[in-house]
Amino acid sequence: MNEEIRQKIIDDGLRPLRQGMGWKGIVWVLFLLAIMAVAAFAYGQQVRQGLVVTGMNDIYSWGIYIALFVFLVAVSLVGAIFSSILKLTNFEFRRPLTRIAELIAVGAILFAAVAIIADMGRPERLWQVFASGRLQSPIIWDVLVVNTYLVIGLLLLYVPMIPDLAYCRDQLQDIPKWKKKLYRVLALNWQDTPRQKALLHRAEKFLIILVIPVAVAIHTVTSWLFAVTHRPGWDSTAFGAYFVSGAFVAGVACVIVAMFVLRKAYGYHRYLTDKHFDYSGKLLVLLSLVYLYFNISEFLVPAYKMSEKKGALLEMLFIGEYSLVFWGAIVVGIILPALVPIFKKGRTPGVLTVLAVAVVIAHWAKRFAVVMPPMGNTLSPVQIVPSDWHVYNPTWEEIAVTAGIMAGALLAITVMARIFPVLPIRDISQGRFEETDEKDEQGRQAFELMVEQHGRQDHE
Amino acid sequence: MSKKTMRRPVNLCVLIVCTVLLWAVPAASAAAEDVEGQLELTYEHVVNVERQIEATLTVDWKDEGTLPVENVEIHFFIDAEAGEQQLGTAVTDEEGRAQVTMEANDPIGMNEEGLSTFTVRAEHPDLGSLKETIEVKDGTLDISFDEEEHAIHATFMQLTPDGTEPVAFASVQFYVLRYFGDIGFHGDFTMTGDDGVVIEEFPKGYPGDEEGNVEMRVQVDGHDSFGTISLVVDVPWGVVVEEGGYDRALWAGRDAAPWWLIIAANSLLAAGWGTIAYVLLLVVRIRRAEPEARADDKEADGTA
Structure with a gap:
């Protein structure tokens, strides 16, 4: 019976890799490619003419590229929650979600680096970061941690997937040759021997421990890019924790959206169950409340004092030109996810996914509200500049490149989800059958029952 | 085929040619008119x-x-x-x-x-x-330094066949030359007087070279009669900066980092990348473990 269920899990895990993409998938990919094509044209304009084609200038030297970078770095932290924190704390519900979280993390961090290159104007300037960078600069710290996290993210995606890739190698027959070769190379001669299992277990253990400090570091250091300056709005000692707590909310919201899409697209209702939405909703409430605390701390204390420079900034955020973005982000990105999933109805897949989409958008807006308003306050008198330099309006080229980078991240996730099993097959099997205590025996029986019921439904 | 039917294609061709000519000739002449x-x-x-x-x-x-x-x-x-x-x-x-x-x-x-x-x-x-x-x-610019007031006196003169004449009511701009763009330090209405002179206070604190010289450009920009006239001079009122000692530049001053920062940061990095290297080593060992296992199996079977 165990072997039957194991095979059922393997078949379910590999089913999307056997099937074609379907017309909906093709339309989705073409849509993303079209956005990327427009972005490539806009980026060409930027490379030819320079950053003058953007809305950035001497005063607003950072724009929506940096807001996107901060957002993508935030989203990438989700890998650390599901693959590491929840694993170390024995939350069983995270098992089917780890691969999804890792795919999102890798896609996001890859394209966060692309956002930085876009912000540099011309791509060859990237070399100057390494050639001329100095250790005192937080920008160098950020480059180092982003690269480190990217490598760890890739390993965290790859290493636990090795046994699943062996299933792909052994059980997927009618697939293109390049795919066969890819699975053969990536599966590393995996034969499920005790020695290989021991080595894999050790590698996973090191990775899940290492990823926590590096993931926290990556977003903390990103926050330091702002916090080490004297600008009101950024000059804060709590900025690291404020950024990390917000990143967790954005990341979990992304996983909820991906979970809903994959469950629908791949028919994974028996793995990504309503219970997973229920737990994810509760997790979202907890993380939103933590983020709410940091927001209160970040804004209430300066608002109490309303000192000259910071007071002007807070007025701009609370009742001024950025108030719509700011309050929209606070209400939709923090208050609603802290309130709605408290109610059982708010944790149902449909409602929670709609909420999660709104949270993702609101968190992008929140990054915009963090980056842009303090840029206008230069802390030094600005003379002899055109009047339109005192406001920031992104140009169509900037918007197109930003949309293209987002589309690139989504395309990367889509492609990876079509090539690699999104269900951690071995991990799910292991969770059900390899631990033989009483609790797991009950779980196994419940799962067998569920599979039988679903099997009957499928048959009917 | 009758003559009448044979003529139809000919008529059609004539009609097409006439239509094309009627359209193309005015279009071509209009295009020629557009170019100026x-x-x-x-x-x-x-x-x-x-x-x-x-x-x-x-x-x-x-x-x-x-x-x-x-x-x-x-x-x-x-x-x-x-x-x-x-x-x-x-x-x-x-x-x-x-x-x-x-x-x-x-x-x-x-x-x-x-x-x-x-x-x-x-x-x-x-x-x-x-x-x-x-x-x-033909105009010229000249400058002198007012040490007491820490100010620049710029004089704008016209060169005439008989000598020179001061140029009054001309807007003069002052810039400190920087690598990525020049910094203007003139006011909004910096105009020459009847004597062609304009005085501008030189801001303190600009980083200079090893002798404290700052490059400055005085400029009359796009004057109706004189065009653009500029003069670049060294002003000895900058802050003395030793070569490689200017910390604001991204590429300078690595030596200024405290040793504990370098050791701490590099140790953390080394620990992180060391762990990554170890995991990669384990991955390689996973790949190599398979033949060993087979050898073990064979040994167990007594076939080795």
């Missing part, structure tokens, strides 16, 4: 360095506005005592610009009113013959 070349001249004098005359050739294109014309030979002339004298020839670049440069001391053929005349000519198959003339007065 324009030559613009500017004059720039960098005192003690050079004089430059720049011509910009553009066309007004109905739908697309003003467009530059590339790869056209422009001939530059100056009115000298002995008549028109050629200064040189240059080809327009992708922005429609072509320049000739003269040495600062080259004669510029000034008439009795103190005006110098520059002419440019160009020939273009579609635009025809083009000619443009500019008359400029």
Whole structure:
């Protein structure tokens, strides 16, 4: 019976890799490619003419590229929650979600680096970061941690997937040759021997421990890019924790959206169950409340004092030109996810996914509200500049490149989800059958029952 | 086939040709009318360095506005005592610009009113013959330092056949030259007085070179009579900065990092990358573990 269920899990895990993409998938990919094509044209304009084609200038030297970078770095932290924190704390519900979280993390961090290159104007300037960078600069710290996290993210995606890739190698027959070769190379001669299992277990253990400090570091250091300056709005000692707590909310919201899409697209209702939405909703409430605390701390204390420079900034955020973005982000990105999933109805897949989409958008807006308003306050008198330099309006080229980078991240996730099993097959099997205590025996029986019921439904 | 039916294709062809001609001839003539070349001249004098005359050739294109014309030979002339004298020839670049440069001391053929005349000519198959003339007065800038007030005194004078005359009510700008762009430190209305002098306080604290010199440019920009005149001088009022000791630059001052920061940061990095290297090693061992396992199996089976 165990072997039957194991095979059922393997078949379910590999089913999307056997099937074609379907017309909906093709339309989705073409849509993303079209956005990327427009972005490539806009980026060409930027490379030819320079950053003058953007809305950035001497005063607003950072724009929506940096807001996107901060957002993508935030989203990438989700890998650390599901693959590491929840694993170390024995939350069983995270098992089917780890691969999804890792795919999102890798896609996001890859394209966060692309956002930085876009912000540099011309791509060859990237070399100057390494050639001329100095250790005192937080920008160098950020480059180092982003690269480190990217490598760890890739390993965290790859290493636990090795046994699943062996299933792909052994059980997927009618697939293109390049795919066969890819699975053969990536599966590393995996034969499920005790020695290989021991080595894999050790590698996973090191990775899940290492990823926590590096993931926290990556977003903390990103926050330091702002916090080490004297600008009101950024000059804060709590900025690291404020950024990390917000990143967790954005990341979990992304996983909820991906979970809903994959469950629908791949028919994974028996793995990504309503219970997973229920737990994810509760997790979202907890993380939103933590983020709410940091927001209160970040804004209430300066608002109490309303000192000259910071007071002007807070007025701009609370009742001024950025108030719509700011309050929209606070209400939709923090208050609603802290309130709605408290109610059982708010944790149902449909409602929670709609909420999660709104949270993702609101968190992008929140990054915009963090980056842009303090840029206008230069802390030094600005003379002899055109009047339109005192406001920031992104140009169509900037918007197109930003949309293209987002589309690139989504395309990367889509492609990876079509090539690699999104269900951690071995991990799910292991969770059900390899631990033989009483609790797991009950779980196994419940799962067998569920599979039988679903099997009957499928048959009917 | 009857004659009548044979004539039908011929009639049709004649009709098509006439239609095309009726459409194409006015369209072609309209297109020819749309093209109108324009030559613009500017004059720039960098005192003690050079004089430059720049011509910009553009066309007004109905739908697309003003467009530059590339790869056209422009001939530059100056009115000298002995008549028109050629200064040189240059080809327009992708922005429609072509320049000739003269040495600062080259004669510029000034008439009795103190005006110098520059002419440019160009020939273009579609635009025809083009000619443009500019008359400029010759001006110069001079500066002196007021140590007491920490101020720059700039004097704007016109060079005439009889000597020099001060130029009043001219806007003068002051810039400190930087790597990525110049910093202006003049006020909004910095105008010369009747004596051609304008005084501007020099801000303190600009980083200079090893001797404290800061490069400054004084400029009269796009004057109706004088064109653009500028003078670049070293001002000895900057902050002395040793070579490589200017920490604001991204590429400088690595030596200033405290040793504990370098050790701590590098140790953390080494620990992180060391762990990554160890995991990679484990991955390699996973790959190699398979044949060993088989060997073990064979041994167990007694077939080794």
